[in-house]
Amino acid sequence: xxxxxxxxxxxxxxVIGYFxxxxxxxxxxxxxxxxxxxxxxxxxxxxxLTALVPAIGVLIVWLLAQPMIVNSTVSGLxxxxxxxxxSDRGLIMSEVRRVAYGLDGAVSSGAMTEAQAQDGDxxxxxxxxxxxxxxxxxxxxxxxxxxxxxxxxxxxxxxxTIAMQVVVLALALLGAAFAYVRTHKEFRARNVVEQGVxxxxxxxxxxxxxxxxxxxxxxxxxxxxxxxxHSWKDFFFGSTWAPNxxxxxxxxxxxxxxxTLYISVIALLVAVPIGLFAAIYLSEYASGVTRSIAKPLLxxxxxxxxxxxxxxxxxTVGPALxxxxxxxxxxxxxxxxxxNAVLTAGLVxxxxxxxxxxxxxxxxxxxxxxxxxxxxxxxxxxHSETVRNVILPAALxxxxxxxxxxxxxxxxxxxxxxxxxxxIAKFSGNPFEAMTTxxxxxVSQLTGDTDFASPETLVAFALGLTLFIITLGLNIFALYIxxxxxxxxx
Amino acid sequence: MDxxxxxxxxxxxxxxxxxxxxxxxxxxxxxDKTVTAFIGPSGCGKSTFLRCLNRMNDTIDICRVxxxxxxxxxxxxxKRVDPVQLRAKVGMVxxxxxxxxxxxxxxxxxxxxxxxxxxxxxxxxxIVEKSLRRGAIWDEVKDRLDAPGTGxxxxxQQRLCIARAVATEPEVLLMDExxxxxxxxATAQVEELIDELRSRYSxxxxxxxxxxxxxxxxxxxxxxxxxxxxxxxxxxxxxNPEDPRTESYITGRIG
Ligand SMILES: Nc1ncnc2c1ncn2[C@@H]1O[C@H](COP(=O)(O)OP(=O)(O)OP(=O)(O)O)[C@@H](O)[C@H]1O
Ligand SMILES: [Mg+2]
Numbered sequence: 001x002x003x004x005x006x007x008x009x010x011x012x013x014x015v016i017g018y019f020x021x022x023x024x025x026x027x028x029x030x031x032x033x034x035x036x037x038x039x040x041x042x043x044x045x046x047x048x049l050t051a052l053v054p055a056i057g058v059l060i061v062w063l064l065a066q067p068m069i070v071n072s073t074v075s076g077l078x079x080x081x082x083x084x085x086x087s088d089r090g091l092i093m094s095e096v097r098r099v100a101y102g103l104d105g106a107v108s109s110g111a112m113t114e115a116q117a118q119d120g121d122x123x124x125x126x127x128x129x130x131x132x133x134x135x136x137x138x139x140x141x142x143x144x145x146x147x148x149x150x151x152x153x154x155x156x157x158x159x160x161t162i163a164m165q166v167v168v169l170a171l172a173l174l175g176a177a178f179a180y181v182r183t184h185k186e187f188r189a190r191n192v193v194e195q196g197v198x199x200x201x202x203x204x205x206x207x208x209x210x211x212x213x214x215x216x217x218x219x220x221x222x223x224x225x226x227x228x229x230h231s232w233k234d235f236f237f238g239s240t241w242a243p244n245x246x247x248x249x250x251x252x253x254x255x256x257x258x259x260t261l262y263i264s265v266i267a268l269l270v271a272v273p274i275g276l277f278a279a280i281y282l283s284e285y286a287s288g289v290t291r292s293i294a295k296p297l298l299x300x301x302x303x304x305x306x307x308x309x310x311x312x313x314x315x316t317v318g319p320a321l322x323x324x325x326x327x328x329x330x331x332x333x334x335x336x337x338x339x340n341a342v343l344t345a346g347l348v349x350x351x352x353x354x355x356x357x358x359x360x361x362x363x364x365x366x367x368x369x370x371x372x373x374x375x376x377x378x379x380x381x382x383h384s385e386t387v388r389n390v391i392l393p394a395a396l397x398x399x400x401x402x403x404x405x406x407x408x409x410x411x412x413x414x415x416x417x418x419x420x421x422x423x424i425a426k427f428s429g430n431p432f433e434a435m436t437t438x439x440x441x442x443v444s445q446l447t448g449d450t451d452f453a454s455p456e457t458l459v460a461f462a463l464g465l466t467l468f469i470i471t472l473g474l475n476i477f478a479l480y481i482x483x484x485x486x487x488x489x490x
Numbered sequence: 491m492d493x494x495x496x497x498x499x500x501x502x503x504x505x506x507x508x509x510x511x512x513x514x515x516x517x518x519x520x521x522d523k524t525v526t527a528f529i530g531p532s533g534c535g536k537s538t539f540l541r542c543l544n545r546m547n548d549t550i551d552i553c554r555v556x557x558x559x560x561x562x563x564x565x566x567x568x569k570r571v572d573p574v575q576l577r578a579k580v581g582m583v584x585x586x587x588x589x590x591x592x593x594x595x596x597x598x599x600x601x602x603x604x605x606x607x608x609x610x611x612x613x614x615x616x617i618v619e620k621s622l623r624r625g626a627i628w629d630e631v632k633d634r635l636d637a638p639g640t641g642x643x644x645x646x647q648q649r650l651c652i653a654r655a656v657a658t659e660p661e662v663l664l665m666d667e668x669x670x671x672x673x674x675x676a677t678a679q680v681e682e683l684i685d686e687l688r689s690r691y692s693x694x695x696x697x698x699x700x701x702x703x704x705x706x707x708x709x710x711x712x713x714x715x716x717x718x719x720x721x722x723x724x725x726x727x728x729x730n731p732e733d734p735r736t737e738s739y740i741t742g743r744i745g
Pocket of ligand 1: 507512530531532533534536537538539
């Protein structure tokens with residue numbers, strides 16, 4: 001029975017429970033709903049929710065836990081000598097899973113009987129052949145230990161799934177029956193439903209939070225693996241980024257961090273003045289009509305996918321800069337050799353951030369009360385004096401917050417720098433040179449032929465985690481500042 | 491009473507907020523070196539009319555002003571008149587206190603700095619102290635001039651705004667209910683200030699307190715539903731009003 005069927009049955013049970021509970025409640029007062037403690041529908045919801053909530057909670061936990069338990073049990077079954085040189089338990093386990101799914105596929109397509117699939121003494125060669133004939137993908141030859149493990153994997157998984165279905169359905173039935181029996185005119189169904197709703201909301205919130213924690217933990221585990229293979233001193237304090245898949249790499253984050261920050265600073269130098277001035281124009285000077293046209297237009301910029309900005313950098317901005325600063329360029333300086341440069345990426349990233357800065361600043365400037373403007377104008381200040389001396393200082397903390405949020409976006413931006421910044425990791429102050437950033441190196445370390453066991457690959461997780469911590473810190477700081485500012489006028 | 495020079499003359503002034511006709515055909519003459527009180531029930535257009543006198547209504551998009559308002563014989567709605575210059579001459583204290591989120595000192599020094607009234611720091615210090623004294627708040631804030639103006643109590647904020655307005659030495663001071671948030675002692679001090687200002691400037695004060703209008707003003711204008719019902723000597727208005735509406739308002743029967 002597939003998961004969707006299980007869910008459908010649960011749902012049907014809830015619907016039946018709803019009507020059953022409702023009519024039982026009405027029956028208990030002889031059809032006069034005014035004698036009930038709660039509205040009749042609450043009794044229905046009570047039965048439905050009592051059936052659903054525990055059953056679905058258990059279902060979710062089971063779905064998360066079963067693969068982990070099966071994996072660790074099966075992985076314990078594989079003897080050490082079955083793991084070939086240069087491989088590890090993780091790789092073998094993925095092979096085991098592949099064989100298990102292959103067997104599943106072969107059985108369901110009729111190429112193999114269930115008995116054949118679970119036959120522990122099956123001839124490996126015949127089995128491999130019939131699997132391949134059935135169109136299943138195997139990357140290496142099936143060995144005896146792998147087959148045994150795969151068969152164990154299949155049997156555990158199917159037993160587990162059946163057990164799960166039984167438990168979940170039993171729980172739902174029990175819940176429905178329990179609530180149905182309790183349904184009576186004195187019963188405070190309304191209050192119980194309130195708690196049921198709370199439980200549902202809590203479930204949703206905890207899924208979101210658990211996912212975040214899951215992401216951080218998975219990064220953390222891989223990062224720890226990396227630090228077992230590579231010295232943390234080199235990572236944090238080394239000076240060279242030179243990955244070498246044959247070993248002996250130097251993997252220091254510092255040159256990448258330098259490139260990241262350099263490009264981000266250029267981007268902010270572009271985005272902050274332009275965005276801020278645009279926001280001041282829109283909120284202080286523009287007429288209602290101009291504002292209603294210009295603001296959405298500016299915000300369209302924010303909706304352009306960053307890959308398009310990347311193309312713009314690659315095809316337009318980069319060549320334009322080369323034709324100015326390059327050899328034989330308009331300025332005749334010959335500073336810029338290729339269109340991949342810090343300046344190209346920084347400029348385009350700055351353009352990307354303009355709407356971000358301007359729409360946040362616009363909101364913040366609009367939040368400065370009109371009486372503040374009146375006060376300044378009433379003293380004989382001009383409009384721009386008012387903006388400079390009263391509005392901007394009043395909005396400053398909020399604007400700083402907006403800039404910090406923009407900075408954290410710049411630091412985490414990937415596509416533009418992949419396409420426009422180049423791939424050379426170095427410390428250099430020259431904006432016309434190619435440089436590279438943390439995000440581009442994560443992409444390049446993880447694309448192509450990879451195994452997740454070498455420090456050259458695992459370093460991507462350490463880079464990612466560091467980046468995550470930097471942007472998280474910036475965001476928290478920015479939100480703190482923005483919030484502090486909000487309180488001022490409330 | 492001897493007749494003084496006319497500082498501001500309003501002829502046939504109409505004010506519209508989009509379709510609302512807020513001020514209807516108002517004619518009034520405000521004399522120099524005189525305190526003029528505007529009284530009238532809430533929503534009758536006192537603030538609106540006051541804001542016409544220094545063109546603060548320009549900042550409200552939907553607001554339209556018709557008719558002439560002459561300051562020293564010059565039409566302030568003329569194209570050649572710079573509203574910024576005008577507002578330096580015709581200062582304003584608003585109905586709600588609106589100190590800037592700056593230090594108390596910077597709040598008061600704001601106008602003088604913009605208009606370059608002080609040659610050096612010592613002179614500016616002087617102006618700030620003198621203005622705060624005139625705003626009857628010097629003793630309360632002299633030890634914390636660096637504290638933010640927004641951190642003061644409502645009544646203190648209002649007096650700070652008064653100090654801020656007098657610091658630019660305007661020729662006319664428009665005060666919109668300056669004492670509505672003040673205790674009797676501070677009110678008395680502000681009234682004293684108004685009396686002192688009268689020797690040099692013209693002051694227009696909006697108030698809901700009949701006693702205050704009677705105490706501080708020489709002329710009184712009574713507004714009702716956007717009309718100027720009666721305008722004349724304060725003593726005359728309070729003792730012997732011509733219009734029955736004025737009489738019922740003063741005696742507390744409408745409002
Ligand atoms: N910004 C505005 N937009 C639209 N209508 C306005 C605006 N300001 C005032 N009005 C309208 O103009 C009329 C006069 O308002 P005004 O603020 O001048 O009254 P007021 O006499 O000062 O009252 P109060 O004593 O309560 O301060 C009111 O009917 C009000 O609704
Ligand atoms: Mg008013």
